[in-house]
Amino acid sequence: MMKLKQTSVFLxxxxxxxxxxxxxxxxxxxxxxxxxxxxxxxxxxxxMIVPDxxxxxxxxxxxxxxxxxxxxxxxxxxxxPGGLDGILEILTKADINVEYLYAFVxxxxxxxIVVLRTEDIDAGIKALKEGGANLLxxxxxxxx
Amino acid sequence: xxxxxxxxxMTAGEMEELQLKRLxxxxxxxxxxxxxxxxxxxxxxxxxEDIETLQDIEKLPFTSKTDLxxxxxxxxxxxxxxxxxxxxxxxxTTGKPTVSGYTQNDIELWGEVVARAxxxxxxxxxxxxxxxxxxxxxxxxxGVHYGGQKIGATVIPVxxxxxxxxxxxMQDFDSTILTCTPSYAMYLAxxxxxxxxxxxxxxxxxxxxxxxxxxxxxxxxxxxxxxxxALNIYGLTEIIGPGVAQECMVKDGLHIxxxxxxxxxxDTQTLKALPAGEKGELVLTTLTREGMPVxxxxxxxxxxxxYGQCECGRTHVKMxxxxxxxxxxxxxxxxxxxxxxxxxxxxxxxxxxxxxQIIVSRPQQLDELEVQVEASPALFSDEVKYVEEVKKxxxxxxxxxxxxxxNVTLVEPQSLPRSEGKAVRIIDKRELSK
Numbered sequence: 001m002m003k004l005k006q007t008s009v010f011l012x013x014x015x016x017x018x019x020x021x022x023x024x025x026x027x028x029x030x031x032x033x034x035x036x037x038x039x040x041x042x043x044x045x046x047x048m049i050v051p052d053x054x055x056x057x058x059x060x061x062x063x064x065x066x067x068x069x070x071x072x073x074x075x076x077x078x079x080x081p082g083g084l085d086g087i088l089e090i091l092t093k094a095d096i097n098v099e100y101l102y103a104f105v106x107x108x109x110x111x112x113i114v115v116l117r118t119e120d121i122d123a124g125i126k127a128l129k130e131g132g133a134n135l136l137x138x139x140x141x142x143x144x
Numbered sequence: 145x146x147x148x149x150x151x152x153x154m155t156a157g158e159m160e161e162l163q164l165k166r167l168x169x170x171x172x173x174x175x176x177x178x179x180x181x182x183x184x185x186x187x188x189x190x191x192x193e194d195i196e197t198l199q200d201i202e203k204l205p206f207t208s209k210t211d212l213x214x215x216x217x218x219x220x221x222x223x224x225x226x227x228x229x230x231x232x233x234x235x236x237t238t239g240k241p242t243v244s245g246y247t248q249n250d251i252e253l254w255g256e257v258v259a260r261a262x263x264x265x266x267x268x269x270x271x272x273x274x275x276x277x278x279x280x281x282x283x284x285x286x287g288v289h290y291g292g293q294k295i296g297a298t299v300i301p302v303x304x305x306x307x308x309x310x311x312x313x314m315q316d317f318d319s320t321i322l323t324c325t326p327s328y329a330m331y332l333a334x335x336x337x338x339x340x341x342x343x344x345x346x347x348x349x350x351x352x353x354x355x356x357x358x359x360x361x362x363x364x365x366x367x368x369x370x371x372x373x374a375l376n377i378y379g380l381t382e383i384i385g386p387g388v389a390q391e392c393m394v395k396d397g398l399h400i401x402x403x404x405x406x407x408x409x410x411d412t413q414t415l416k417a418l419p420a421g422e423k424g425e426l427v428l429t430t431l432t433r434e435g436m437p438v439x440x441x442x443x444x445x446x447x448x449x450x451y452g453q454c455e456c457g458r459t460h461v462k463m464x465x466x467x468x469x470x471x472x473x474x475x476x477x478x479x480x481x482x483x484x485x486x487x488x489x490x491x492x493x494x495x496x497x498x499x500x501q502i503i504v505s506r507p508q509q510l511d512e513l514e515v516q517v518e519a520s521p522a523l524f525s526d527e528v529k530y531v532e533e534v535k536k537x538x539x540x541x542x543x544x545x546x547x548x549x550x551n552v553t554l555v556e557p558q559s560l561p562r563s564e565g566k567a568v569r570i571i572d573k574r575e576l577s578k
Contacts, residue, residue, distance in 0.1 A: 006526060008524070010519045010524050010531075010554070011556075012519075012554070012555050012556045012559065014556075017556070040528055042535075042554070043519075043531065043553075043554055045526060045527075045528060045531070064556065064557045064559075065557075066519045066520060066521055066524045066556065067521070067524075068521065068524050068525055099527055100527075117526065117527075
């Protein structure tokens with residue numbers, strides 16, 4: 001199972017809402033491993049990788065946030081020029097669309113982690129595996 | 145100038161005598177020719193001969209918008225279809241429209257009351273009236289048209305819309321009187337300003353504005369920007385169209401043409417008549433309409449009546465500027481919208497909580513409607529395009545229901561106000577009820 005669980009939160013375009021979401025996670029002692037925000041003129045979507053997605057969803061919903069948990073792909077790439085390029089090349093050649101992605105670097109290694117969402121998750125995983133990409137399992141990623 | 149001194153300046157005694165005679169006639173006509181009224185009067189245990197004084201009108205049942213709509217299309221007509229020479233309707237956004245049928249005499253009457261209104265605004269045969277009320281089933285265009293021709297003015301039937309053309313015509317034809325909604329007048333003023341068309345390039349002297357609520361602040365602004373007298377006209381399709389009441393140059397209330405339209409003010413809770421000067425719902429009875437007499441029509445408009453002679457010399461009773469509605473009806477860009485229609489649209493969308501708030505504003509002189517709904521798991525996804533699709537879908541549902549475009553905003557759950565009783569659904573930032 002190479003699929004990762006991502007937690008997405010609806011944020012109204014209003015002062016203090018992001019802070020409220022993050023505070024809610026802090027109070028539940030949930031560490032955010034990776035995060036990105038998609039913003040539009042009217043609302044935002046906070047996307048996160050956390051070690052315990054079910055717990056995160058529960059505490060956020062208790063605080064009246066709208067939360068969706070969905071699957072994404074985690075890939076480890078070398079933290080050097082061309083790292084991301086290799087991954088995108090594989091996907092493009094396999095004719096697979098990337099909906100969005102975000103990346104972060106590991107503290108004690110020369111690796112970077114890319115979280116990405118393809119239109120068809122299974123097709124994405126298959127193509128990346130065949131292309132020789134280093135997919136991360138949930139345990140590997142959450143444990144970082 | 146007064147168009148019809150005899151009618152507009154008669155004494156209270158003369159007026160009451162005329163009103164009673166006409167009331168007795170119209171009640172008899174309605175009873176004898178409209179099955180709806182016969183049944184309604186019979187159910188209320190009242191017969192035409194029971195109307196012995198003007199006060200006796202209170203014995204008659206009210207007529208609501210729903211009653212008129214249920215009679216769609218011609219159920220309220222009191223004459224054979226052959227005698228109807230013209231038909232108008234309401235916009236019908238809340239279901240079937242209300243149809244009004246006019247006989248030749250009704251058309252004459254309409255011209256007469258609008259003539260009085262235009263003369264009140266300083267109009268005469270030398271004027272050129274740029275009539276930007278819509279022509280068609282809507283009563284605005286034709287009503288002003290008949291009145292303008294009656295006083296011998298030149299009517300320019302430009303109808304609504306096409307602002308650049310309006311501005312060209314205004315300058316080229318030397319229009320002197322402008323007739324449209326007050327918000328369109330504001331918009332025109334703004335465009336004129338942006339185009340650098342100064343007061344010296346236009347000949348306008350007065351505006352007769354109606355079909356929506358407006359304020360003294362708007363009047364001041366329109367008068368300053370267009371260098372005109374801006375006057376309020378009132379009317380309803382159900383009664384006749386524009387020309388039920390009109391403001392004179394004193395600009396302190398609208399004269400109701402009460403020799404043709406008999407006004408009452410009722411308490412919306414007890415439905416009892418209120419004394420002069422007290423605010424309540426305006427109820428109107430057509431005293432002389434032939435095609436479609438309407439008895440005690442509940443307008444839902446909130447105002448107060450003031451009797452006595454006006455500084456202008458007229459004795460027609462005056463009503464205050466409309467300050468609100470006794471129901472939650474909104475008028476958005478001239479279109480009638482009820483919050484219940486928006487609710488109906490929202491209920492068709494699966495997974496949507498029926499919590500909503502309507503925000504009406506007028507950012508660029510034109511009304512805008514924002515509907516805020518609470519996000520829910522069914523409406524949400526990690527993908528922006530999905531959430532935007534959801535928003536568009538809700539907008540489309542509301543558009544289908546009310547006929548105008550709205551902007552839907554998703555807000556967080558539990559963020560819209562809730563109350564024990566009726567939720568605060570509408571925030572009207574236009575401040576029309578001051």
